[in-house]
Amino acid sequence: MSPRIKVAVFGASGYTGQELLRLLARHPGAELVAATSREYQGRPVGEVFPALARIVDLAFSAPDPPLIADRAQFVFTAVPHQTALEIVPQLLEAGCRVVDLSADFRFRDPAVYEAWYQPHTAPHLLREAVYGLPELYRDRLRQAQLVGNPGCYPTCVILGLAPLVKARLIDLRSIIADCKSGVSGAGRGASLATSFCEVSDSFRAYKVAEHRHNPEMEQELGLLAGEPVKVTFTPHLVPMNRGILGTLYASLVKALSDQEVFELYREFYTGHPFVRLHPPGRLPATSQVRGSNYCDLGFKVDRERGRVVVLSAIDNLARGASSQAVHNFNLMAGLPETLGLDMVPLTP
Numbered sequence: 001m002s003p004r005i006k007v008a009v010f011g012a013s014g015y016t017g018q019e020l021l022r023l024l025a026r027h028p029g030a031e032l033v034a035a036t037s038r039e040y041q042g043r044p045v046g047e048v049f050p051a052l053a054r055i056v057d058l059a060f061s062a063p064d065p066p067l068i069a070d071r072a073q074f075v076f077t078a079v080p081h082q083t084a085l086e087i088v089p090q091l092l093e094a095g096c097r098v099v100d101l102s103a104d105f106r107f108r109d110p111a112v113y114e115a116w117y118q119p120h121t122a123p124h125l126l127r128e129a130v131y132g133l134p135e136l137y138r139d140r141l142r143q144a145q146l147v148g149n150p151g152c153y154p155t156c157v158i159l160g161l162a163p164l165v166k167a168r169l170i171d172l173r174s175i176i177a178d179c180k181s182g183v184s185g186a187g188r189g190a191s192l193a194t195s196f197c198e199v200s201d202s203f204r205a206y207k208v209a210e211h212r213h214n215p216e217m218e219q220e221l222g223l224l225a226g227e228p229v230k231v232t233f234t235p236h237l238v239p240m241n242r243g244i245l246g247t248l249y250a251s252l253v254k255a256l257s258d259q260e261v262f263e264l265y266r267e268f269y270t271g272h273p274f275v276r277l278h279p280p281g282r283l284p285a286t287s288q289v290r291g292s293n294y295c296d297l298g299f300k301v302d303r304e305r306g307r308v309v310v311l312s313a314i315d316n317l318a319r320g321a322s323s324q325a326v327h328n329f330n331l332m333a334g335l336p337e338t339l340g341l342d343m344v345p346l347t348p
Helices: 015-025 065-071 083-093 110-116 124-128 134-143 152-166 214-225 258-268 318-332
Strands: 005-010 030-035 074-077 097-100 146-148 175-181 231-237 244-251 275-277 295-302 307-314
Touching (some): 005 065, 015 318, 030 065, 065 083, 074 083, 074 318, 083 097, 083 124, 097 318, 134 318, 152 175, 152 258, 152 295, 152 318, 258 275, 258 295
Parallel strands (some): 005 030, 005 074, 175 231, 275 295
Antiparallel strands (some): 175 244, 244 307, 295 307
């Protein structure tokens, strides 16, 4: 058996970092050698995250790129936007391969990134980075040195619409993405907006027509279509811990049946183990993917109005972030695609 690959998590004290630790600690092909945190430096991981006690036998280390690069072959960077711009070039220069979970390396055009985030200080790396959606870029990911792990909402929406967009069966300017997310998508930091009394027994939209995941969706769907795609995207916060359900609407350019849509998706996703299709008459729910790397898809054609409705369900912390990052790591490392990701969804 080949020796396990030494991996580190840079920025391991947030929800996505914690999820990475959970997955990598039991990954048969990975040896977790470091987890960094400025806040918890020196404290045992199991003390900060009791759920990981006796599972991750490490103390948090300093966020020092050269030190981490000396110990690890692969590094997962689960740090805020802009922070990754400072860290990732150092890790690459030291010979590490990197899966970055921020938005800093997801965009092809630095001008688009800068319009929605901040100035990009390493635009040359955007030409090298591979967008980490395995169903679209599996072959390129096998050779990648740097992967820009997709955002949670874009993962949900792109997987939900890719077959229809690729086949040009919908009006590319008619797309509406109505998505509901659990509160963990807002991160682990304390915030009035995500405190119990603000979230419990409530349901609200936020960042309407101005969410930073919008251009990411349009970039990838536009590349599939070969022309610009416009998505009207409205995210909502719902009172649950984790999960995203996307209800995606688009006008059809020709009449299709539910079964024809199902067959289109089945052909597109054949050979991709983490997309599960619901047959006509059945629709997905977030509880069916909780804690897993699955994206579950269901469909309904509204014949009277000439529209198709696609339902896309993922776990925002897993498929929308950390388990997808491990999926990308498997491809980059030449490991079996499903290794360490055969988790059964936690239901009920």
